[in-house]
Amino acid sequence: MTFSLWWLFTLYLRPIIKWFLRKTTGLCELQRICYGEVNGAPRIRAVERSLALSKSQQIKQLLQHLNDISDNRRFAGTNEREVVRGAVSTVLLVKKVNPHVHFQFVRSLGICIEQIWGYRQLIAEVEALRTTKFDSDCFEHERKLYDLWDNLMPDEGLEGRVTKQWQDIGFQGDDPKTDFRGMGMLGLENLLFFSSEYQAPARHVLSHSHHPVYGYCFAIVGINLTSLAWQMLRDGSAKTYVYNTSKSLPSVRLFHQFYSYLFYEFDRFWVECKPRDIMEFSSIKDRFESNIRTSLQDGNTTFRIGVSVDNI
Structure with a gap:
C-alpha cells in the first residue's frame, strides 16, 4: 500500500506540484531546495532525490556521466572542477536558470554535486582498500602492521614477526595477517588511523579491552x-555524517574518522552494558548499530570523538 501511494505521488502528483510551485514562485525545484533547505545533509540529500527523479533526458544522461566518473575514481583535482562546472551548466540550461541572477544557487548546487558524487567515489575508493589483501611479502603492508604495534604499545618491542605478543592488541593468533581476510587492507588502515590520529583515545580503548571481566579482542x-562502517557507507546511512562533515571532496580520511568514532563509542557502549562475557558481543553490537543508525536518521547529526577517561 505504501509503495502504491509513493508510485502514485511520483508519477502523477509530484509533476503537478512542481509545475504549480514553479509558476507561483518562479523557481525550479532545485532552486527551492538550495534556497530553502538547511546547509549540509538535508540540502544535499534533497538535491540528490530531485536529480534522481528528474524526467529530463539531459539530466539522466548527466547522472550516468557523473556515475561513471566517480565509479572509476576520476573525480579529483582539475577534473573535479571541470566536471562540477559542466554539471552545473547543464542543470542551468535544462532548468532555464540565469546564473548571473541566481549566483548563490550556482554555488550551492556545485557543492551538492561535489558531495553527492564525491560520496559515490568514496565508496569505490574504500572498496578498493577492502579488496586489497594483506600481503606479508609487501614491505608497505608489513611496515603499517609494525606501526600499529608501535602506536599502541610504544614501551614494548616485538620479539619477532610471528609472536604471541600480537594477542596483546587483540589479534587471534601469532600472525595478524590471517585476521585481515574479511576486510583486507581496509581493516589495517582503519586500525592504524585510529591508533595514530587518535592515539590517546585508542590506547584508552585498548586498556578497556584488557579488563579482566569486560575485556575483548581489540583488533x-x-x-x-x-x-559495520563499510556497510553503512555502502547502504547510504553514512551520508548524514559525510555530508555534514566534509568541507571539500569526501576522502578516505573522512571514512577513517567515521570508523574511529564508531570504535571509540562502541567501547563506551560495551562498558556501559557490562557484558557477562564476550559471547554477548553480537547482541551488544546489534544494539549499538541500531543506535548509530537512528542517530544518522537525523539530518543534522555530526559525530566527534569526545575523550573522557573513566575507570572500570
Whole structure:
C-alpha cells in the first residue's frame, strides 16, 4: 500500500506540484531546495532525490556521466572542477536558470554535486582498500602492521614477526595477517588511523579491552567495526555524517574518522552494558548499530570523538 501511494505521488502528483510551485514562485525545484533547505545533509540529500527523479533526458544522461566518473575514481583535482562546472551548466540550461541572477544557487548546487558524487567515489575508493589483501611479502603492508604495534604499545618491542605478543592488541593468533581476510587492507588502515590520529583515545580503548571481566579482542572488534562502517557507507546511512562533515571532496580520511568514532563509542557502549562475557558481543553490537543508525536518521547529526577517561 505504501509503495502504491509513493508510485502514485511520483508519477502523477509530484509533476503537478512542481509545475504549480514553479509558476507561483518562479523557481525550479532545485532552486527551492538550495534556497530553502538547511546547509549540509538535508540540502544535499534533497538535491540528490530531485536529480534522481528528474524526467529530463539531459539530466539522466548527466547522472550516468557523473556515475561513471566517480565509479572509476576520476573525480579529483582539475577534473573535479571541470566536471562540477559542466554539471552545473547543464542543470542551468535544462532548468532555464540565469546564473548571473541566481549566483548563490550556482554555488550551492556545485557543492551538492561535489558531495553527492564525491560520496559515490568514496565508496569505490574504500572498496578498493577492502579488496586489497594483506600481503606479508609487501614491505608497505608489513611496515603499517609494525606501526600499529608501535602506536599502541610504544614501551614494548616485538620479539619477532610471528609472536604471541600480537594477542596483546587483540589479534587471534601469532600472525595478524590471517585476521585481515574479511576486510583486507581496509581493516589495517582503519586500525592504524585510529591508533595514530587518535592515539590517546585508542590506547584508552585498548586498556578497556584488557579488563579482566569486560575485556575483548581489540583488533578483532576493530575489524568487525570496519565491516559495520563499510556497510553503512555502502547502504547510504553514512551520508548524514559525510555530508555534514566534509568541507571539500569526501576522502578516505573522512571514512577513517567515521570508523574511529564508531570504535571509540562502541567501547563506551560495551562498558556501559557490562557484558557477562564476550559471547554477548553480537547482541551488544546489534544494539549499538541500531543506535548509530537512528542517530544518522537525523539530518543534522555530526559525530566527534569526545575523550573522557573513566575507570572500570
